[in-house]
Amino acid sequence: MGQKGFFTDTTLCIGCKACEVACKQWNQLPDDGFQFTGMSYDNSGHLGSSTWRHVAFVERPVPSPTQNTAGMAFSWLMASDVCKHCQRAGCLEACPTGAIIRTEFDTVYVQPDVCNGCGYCVTACPFGVIDRRQDDGRAWKCTLCYDRLGEDMTPACAKACPTASIQFGDVDELRERAHRRVEQLHDKGLDAAYLYGADAENQPGTGGLNAFFLLVDKPEVYNLPPDPVVPTMKGKDAWTSMGWGALGMAVVAIGAVLLGREVAR
Amino acid sequence: MSDDIRPEDLEKRQDGRNIDSRLGVLAGEGAQQRVRGIDEANPSRDLLRTRPSQSGVNAESPSYYGQPAIKEPVWIWSIPLYFYVGGVAGAASVLGAAADIFGGKRMEGLGRRCRWVGTAGDIVSSGLLIYDLGRPERFLNMLRVFRPTSPMSVGSWVLVGSGAMNTASLLFAGRRGWLGRAGEGAAIAAGFLGLPLAGYTAVLIANTAVPVWQATRKSLPLLFMSSAMAGAASLLELLPHPRREERVLHLFGSVGKVGELLAGVAVQHEASRMEVLERPLKHGPSGTLWKAAKVCTAASLALGVWPGQRKWMKVAGALLGSAGALLTRFSVFRAGKASAADPQATFQPQRQGMGAAEVTGHTHASDGKPFKFPLPVLHEQPVLPRRGLSAAWHQESEQEPEPSSGPSP
Numbered sequence: 001m002g003q004k005g006f007f008t009d010t011t012l013c014i015g016c017k018a019c020e021v022a023c024k025q026w027n028q029l030p031d032d033g034f035q036f037t038g039m040s041y042d043n044s045g046h047l048g049s050s051t052w053r054h055v056a057f058v059e060r061p062v063p064s065p066t067q068n069t070a071g072m073a074f075s076w077l078m079a080s081d082v083c084k085h086c087q088r089a090g091c092l093e094a095c096p097t098g099a100i101i102r103t104e105f106d107t108v109y110v111q112p113d114v115c116n117g118c119g120y121c122v123t124a125c126p127f128g129v130i131d132r133r134q135d136d137g138r139a140w141k142c143t144l145c146y147d148r149l150g151e152d153m154t155p156a157c158a159k160a161c162p163t164a165s166i167q168f169g170d171v172d173e174l175r176e177r178a179h180r181r182v183e184q185l186h187d188k189g190l191d192a193a194y195l196y197g198a199d200a201e202n203q204p205g206t207g208g209l210n211a212f213f214l215l216v217d218k219p220e221v222y223n224l225p226p227d228p229v230v231p232t233m234k235g236k237d238a239w240t241s242m243g244w245g246a247l248g249m250a251v252v253a254i255g256a257v258l259l260g261r262e263v264a265r
Numbered sequence: 266m267s268d269d270i271r272p273e274d275l276e277k278r279q280d281g282r283n284i285d286s287r288l289g290v291l292a293g294e295g296a297q298q299r300v301r302g303i304d305e306a307n308p309s310r311d312l313l314r315t316r317p318s319q320s321g322v323n324a325e326s327p328s329y330y331g332q333p334a335i336k337e338p339v340w341i342w343s344i345p346l347y348f349y350v351g352g353v354a355g356a357a358s359v360l361g362a363a364a365d366i367f368g369g370k371r372m373e374g375l376g377r378r379c380r381w382v383g384t385a386g387d388i389v390s391s392g393l394l395i396y397d398l399g400r401p402e403r404f405l406n407m408l409r410v411f412r413p414t415s416p417m418s419v420g421s422w423v424l425v426g427s428g429a430m431n432t433a434s435l436l437f438a439g440r441r442g443w444l445g446r447a448g449e450g451a452a453i454a455a456g457f458l459g460l461p462l463a464g465y466t467a468v469l470i471a472n473t474a475v476p477v478w479q480a481t482r483k484s485l486p487l488l489f490m491s492s493a494m495a496g497a498a499s500l501l502e503l504l505p506h507p508r509r510e511e512r513v514l515h516l517f518g519s520v521g522k523v524g525e526l527l528a529g530v531a532v533q534h535e536a537s538r539m540e541v542l543e544r545p546l547k548h549g550p551s552g553t554l555w556k557a558a559k560v561c562t563a564a565s566l567a568l569g570v571w572p573g574q575r576k577w578m579k580v581a582g583a584l585l586g587s588a589g590a591l592l593t594r595f596s597v598f599r600a601g602k603a604s605a606a607d608p609q610a611t612f613q614p615q616r617q618g619m620g621a622a623e624v625t626g627h628t629h630a631s632d633g634k635p636f637k638f639p640l641p642v643l644h645e646q647p648v649l650p651r652r653g654l655s656a657a658w659h660q661e662s663e664q665e666p667e668p669s670s671g672p673s674p
Contacts, residue, residue, distance in 0.1 A: 257364050
């Protein structure tokens with residue numbers, strides 16, 4: 001068993017979308033309608049209920065030392081995004097039915113037969129990954145190919161990736177590999193390379209991600225939040241405030257009744 | 266897994282799954298996803314109206330082509346309406362319990378009316394919640410587990426408990442013997458459960474990744490609870506009631522309305538830490554609703570203290586109070602939707618140290634840059650996603666200069 005996860009090295013991604021297709025085919029996901037977004041060459045937009053891998057095409061007016069664009073001030077970043085399988089998962093902590101569970105592989109899994117479609121996980125995810133399917137009424141997201149892991153197989157997207165941009169394995173081992181890769185890139189002169197969400201120290205708001213990334217620009221460029229937090233971490237403030245409100249309401253109710261009784265007499 | 270998918274359904278299916286039903290079966294993890302109309306399957310995709318390479322990727326506050334960073338809440342109108350109805354039911358239960366314990370014989374009528382409002386509110390609330398679920402047949406799953414980290418789980422138990430207690434008190438309170446005593450006990454229990462019922466909905470929305478809700482988490486519960494008091498008193502004032510209850514309701518409601526106005530200021534103050542957070546409370550439909558709620562509440566309060574009470578003034582005051590309470594929930598709800606659609610509302614506060622840094626005290630963002638470096642504050646309106654191609658075209662054609670057909674100057 002052990003902690004399984006993904007390390008997505010975006011410097012190796014070529015934007016072929018093999019992972020998106022492999023994910024759709026293995027998980028038998030329906031298509032999203034063939035609509036052109038007009039957004040760069042990205043035709044799937046964002047992660048959603050039936051898009052469990054999404055390749056972002058970032059077209060930046062910034063030259064890159066590793067790309068030859070014939071002198072034009074311009075470069076491409078490709079990044080395959082996926083559910084992060086957080087150590088502290090907002091969706092899991094918010095789910096009121098127990099439909100979202102942590103599996104024996106330390107991944108976050110939605111049980112479709114239990115999900116009742118309340119949509120609370122959708123607002124609780126700081127990455128905007130999980131979504132409720134409109135015509136189906138249930139929330140869906142990447143399962144990290146739970147059905148394949150049980151058979152000791154590699155998840156479909158990692159299996160299909162032709163450049164080893166998506167790497168699957170034990171999280172500890174992946175972290176080591178990722179740190180080596182960052183050093184290697186720094187040696188080559190790509191100083192901007194860093195790891196996103198590798199561990200709790202790196203991203204305290206989620207306790208670290210089981211699916212973490214190597215990025216070369218600000219997280220916002222890839223549509224990733226710079227300092228995400230599982231909402232529950234801030235929930236105490238709201239409960240405390242509600243406690244004071246409750247005390248106030250009780251006092252006012254009792255006071256109103258006592259005063260009203262005096263007058264009515 | 267695929268028990269409920271029959272072979273004849275597979276042949277009808279044209280949903281892009283590329284499965285030949287004679288050769289394979291639908292057994293994948295996503296195979297249970299229902300598709301009714303493939304064209305409407307995911308209608309959130311909208312045409313981009315900016316040039317990708319110039320969409321500000323290298324700017325100080327970049328985003329992915331202005332796409333939302335988090336998902337918009339999928340809830341519909343029934344949820345803010347539930348916030349109102351649940352709040353009214355909770356506050357009415359609290360007032361009812363107070364009247365039962367401290368009111369003596371004279372306040373018996375008030376207690377009974379409050380219990381009726383509480384029970385009806387609990388039943389309507391459940392209906393509204395079930396209406397919002399994508400799959401109503403599974404509502405009972407809410408009571409499968411109790412999860413303290415989830416305000417929705419806590420709230421479901423509170424709602425069910427409150428409904429049961431209010432119903433029991435209605436059925437048994439008039440009886441003699443131990444049944445009657447149980448009914449009285451149930452009324453008091455309903456009062457205690459009414460406190461969280463009126464306030465947990467604010468905790469529920471504050472406990473999300475939606476920027477404006479998360480940022481105002483300290484004042485939202487106070488707003489919702491005082492608004493619940495105002496709403497409950499206004500509704501009870503509309504129902505026929507004897508004169509001696511008038512003063513109780515007036516006191517309860519007036520404190521609620523004052524609290525609602527003050528808490529509204531507090532919410533706005535909490536949001537004003539950043540311009541992107543305050544924007545939905547100031548501009549757009551949610552800003553209009555927010556102002557309307559304040560106006561209604563203030564008008565209702567003014568009518569209540571106006572000298573020389575007449576019948577129409579009481580009715581108008583109660584109606585305005587109800588409208589204020591209702592509009593408060595809808596404006597907060599709409600503000601959350603607008604702030605979820607704006608990526609900068611997610612990114613900028615986190616850059617300023619209002620993400621995890623606020624509770625864990627670390628100093629650097631994930632890319633190694635320190636928090637609280639000055640970010641330019643955006644002053645233009647966010648481009649909210651529009652539905653469909655025609656809307657996008659229509660907007661663009663509006664901006665084109667009119668061809669000069671008239672006489673030139």
